[in-house]
Amino acid sequence: MGKILLIDDDPGFTRLLGDYITEQYPHLQVDICNNPLEALSFIRRSPYDLLLIDYEMPAMDGRKIMNFAVQAGTSKNRIVILSSRDADFLHDQCPMGSCLAVLNKFEVRQKAVLDMIFDSLNEKAAQNTATPTP
Secondary structure: OEEEEEEOOOHHHHHHHHHHHHHHOOOEEEEEEOOHHHHHHHHHHOOOOEEEEEOOOOOOOHHHHHHHHHHOOOOHHHEEEEEOOOHHHHHHHOOOOOOOEEEEOOOHHHHHHHHHHHHHHHHHHHHHHOOOOO
């Protein structure tokens, strides 16, 4: 099963996105954390195939969480930063190569990128759970 950690201080958004992933991608499991400081213990105790991190949160912003995750051993290619900010701002804060993607979480075209990521992860998880035939 592909494991995703969704970190965002907006419970409405995490519920909406978490339900969407669960309904559309049956081989993905979503853990939700609405407190950025608690997210650190989630990252420490369980390896995730994908981290979805909100950039703007109280107490600790998404870039700090991203840096913590990378130091804890998470590949940069498994981290997506989500924000309501425009692309120029996000790319200034998280330049190319610092993570898999930076996306505006409210733009429809950006949702297509997330779906491509979810499709790929779901397909890989399905292959890993398939039973080989003799």
